[in-house]
Amino acid sequence: MTAVLLLLSCPAPAAAEPPPRRPPSTGPEQEMLDQAKRLVDQGRIADARDIHLTLWRLTRSASDAFRVGMLSFRLRDFQMASEFLAIYFDMVGTPDAPKIWVPPGFKESYELARANFAEARRHVGALEVRVSEPGAAVLVDGRQVGVSPLKLPVFVAPGQHRVGAQLSGAQVEVPAAVDAGGERTVWLVLRRAGAEAPGAPRASKAAELPGATPPLSARGPGLRWWTVGGLAATSVALGILGGVSVAEANDAAEERDAAFVRARWEVFRCHPGLPACDAYAEADGRAQTFTALAVGAFIGAGLAAGGAVAAGVLLAPEAKVRVEAVGAAPGLALSFSW
The missing domain is CATH 1.10.287 (Helix Hairpins)
Known part of the structure; x- marks a missing residue:
């Protein structure tokens, strides 16, 4: 009897708590959602997407990322569809292990988003940008796409692009080409202003004076x-x-x-x-x-x-080592000059 009473008094193991549910939409937000729905019903997909883009900038919610990605796919804007659906997948996780509260029917909408994402990826390329310094502004074709380290790839149209980074006056930019459906990793090495390359000779005091003429290369x-x-x-x-x-x-x-x-x-x-x-x-x-x-x-x-x-x-040819910043991984190339 004592053993039975002890077993009954033991607390039951706590069940895993579900992810917290997203707070309900506010009045202005709900009005914008209703307006976007009416525009979709009228076939004005681009206008509806603009509303969800505005909501995304305000709320950063997974549902708005999902709607922007799906509407972009309907507009055949595969670059934006890939970008926002990738954000959506990163935010929600998977049906088996969701990161946030998901509504009923989440698995069906998730699978549809996966299918659309796979189709969109067939038309665009992906650039994995890796920067040597954190906190650097990452630019693709002159447009800032984020701050290093980038969590997700940058989706771009097939072809040649300019990939760069800027931080505290230091900047670097390299060309990078990617095919439709392809993926490429771009390594960017930023050297902070005033930093000397390892093994580089220090400048003479005369060269550091304002207005001093820089010394000529001894081995030109x-x-x-x-x-x-x-x-x-x-x-x-x-x-x-x-x-x-x-x-x-x-x-x-x-x-x-x-x-x-x-x-x-x-x-x-x-x-x-x-x-x-x-x-x-x-x-x-x-x-x-x-x-x-x-x-x-x-x-x-x-x-x-x-x-x-x-x-x-x-005065024989001296070996110069340069870092190649483009490619699957950083490498060293040895060049000789007379």
Whole structure:
């Protein structure tokens, strides 16, 4: 008897509470609903949809999202039909697990909305926009479609579109193409103003001063060409000068030797004023001058050639890494430039 009394006194397990019911429509709201119904009966679908769009902006209710989506489907506005029916599904859940209170006959209307949504999706594309920073304004073709992170995809007409994001002065925009019935994920990487890329060299103090001229790139293509080309041209010019100087030095040496032989036969001792001695002295001076010039030219040509090789190595093409923001996932592309 005691056990039976204890069992009877135990509280029964509480049943799962149903989702709260939506408050009844107010007077002005009910009047707008009645007016929209009359317009539908008269076949004025676009006007009825405009009323439900106004109600949606005021109430953000699932029923208004449902009506806007269904009326848009009847108008063959598949882009808006897809957008509002997706919002409706997100708000109500499923017939087996509704998120909000649903009226009788909800399953039938839900299945009809699903069928219309599937048909509408055949005519439009979907863009899943992923932004690196939360709270950024997301724009598609210049129209703001929400704030990151976007919960639902953006439905667009098939073709090429511009997808961008803006936040605190930083902005990014990339092209994205999508086919009818297709879906594409677009990744947008926003870098806040003043942020430096990882590994990027810091600007010099002179460049940070107002009105200062920004320093030229130390490894620009123009500098590479001018440095390597100038050193190579200098090396060639000095090599030619050295060759000419060798030829002149050889000629002067031959003249000097001939003058020396004449001087030995004409006089026993050279002194200024004698033609053979003067010719010998002049030829000897020219031979020494051109010999020194040839040696210097060849040394300079070698140094210039070595400098050209060193410049070609030190100013070799540098690898630049850029982030591709369009595609199924962010990737890295390696590009080289000379």
